[in-house]
Amino acid sequence: MIAPPYRLLFCDLRSDQLLDALPVQGVALDDYIGKTGRLTGTVPIPNRAIAERARRAIVPGRTAVWVERGRDIWWGGILWTLALASDARGFLGAQIQAGGWESYLYRRLLYDTQTAEQVDQLDIARGLVDYAQNTPGGNIGLTYDIAVSGVLRDRTYLRYDLPTIGDLLDDLAAVEDGFEWRIASFRDSDGRRVKRLQLGHPVIRAGATEVVLDHPGAVLSYTWPVDATAKANAWQSRGASINSNQAQDSYPLTSPVLVDDADIAAGWPRLDGSSDYTTVEQQATLDAHARADWTTARDPVQIPEVEVLLGGNITPALLGATVRLRIRDMWHSDTLDARYRVVGLSLSPPERGRPETARLYLEVP
DSSP states (O other), rough: OOOOOOOEEEEEETTEEEHHHHOOOOEEEESSSSSSOOEEEEEEOHHHHHHHHHHOOOOTTTTTEEEETTTTEEEEEEEEEEEEEHHHHHHHHHHHHHETHHHTTTTOEEEEEEOHHHHEEEHHHHHHHHHHHHHOEEEEEEEEOOOOOOOOEEEEEOOGGGOBHHHHHHHHHTTTTTOOOEEEEEEESSSOOEEEEEEESSSOOOOSSOEEEEEETTTEEEEEOOOOOOOOSEEEEEEEOOOOTTOOOOOOOEEEOEOOHHEEEETTOOEEEEOTTTTTHHHHHHHHHHHHHHHHHHBBBOOOEEEEETTTBGGGGGTTOOOEEEEEEESSOOOEEEEEEEEEEEEEEEETTOOEEEEEEEEEO
8 A cells, every 4th residue: 555645835934825845855753742843854956946946935944844644734843954965966955954833932032021820720831822922923823722720820930031931831831730732733624734732731642542552563663761860769959049138148949858768668779869940939839840850750761662654543643642552572471561652753754665664652651
């Protein structure tokens, strides 16, 4: 069965008006929950006509890129870099790199103090996105729903700190009982291209049907790293300076030292960790950050990767979905049979005999 062809649409970032659809070679793209995705590829320039079209369409910083597979949108983002390259035989190519829509929010600063008192954390997140889009030239067409989490927060974001909107969203999401966020790309029922802010409390979930992956079988290969370099069973977080008198020594606000006594009693050595939140001035907020960071750090990080053939039910819509993974080999003599959430996807479209494959990054419960 021949896979549907990929097509890259180059559009004006603010209006989403189509500028051109150009052939691209060596495409690689990925998408994640909690991390900005990326696309790379090369637009071949075989003649002056294509060169003229590429010059008009490929404008770093103001060109949007959509990836179509058949009629479906599989990825979207902002073209940030262009490198024109000529090889020894004189072949010319425009090497492009784009970041997911999230990358825009890391390029926008907070120039006005914003305050929220007992506001749902998802409404605070949407308010930050509204702030970015309600400035002249700032609206890039991000949409969202109005679901709430039921968790109310007090937040004051000072203009003097000049934080990015993306960093504020990350900090708000990372607190205890926080949420996940990403910006999804898809085509709606009317055929329009959509950039949708997804907010999930406590995590983003997708897909109603469980996907089963077997090795040997649909799973071509896998990697199962276990990384304890970031493990910590004792933790303290630091906040902003609590001394406003410049004539005296300044000390940061600190959380209590959190120690997992059960972990140490079970035989683990004491492993210390810390985190900094230099703009946090409230003790309760800092303590919530510390507990969230400590909870994350107590278990060795495991992000398994499985490579599968693309197509069927393996699409970018799997982000946030649960898959059932079954592995039987020499390491797993008793078949591994467990469920994991997909938190990342890296796609390799077919090219010169190479099959379409996807690498799925899984979250271990």
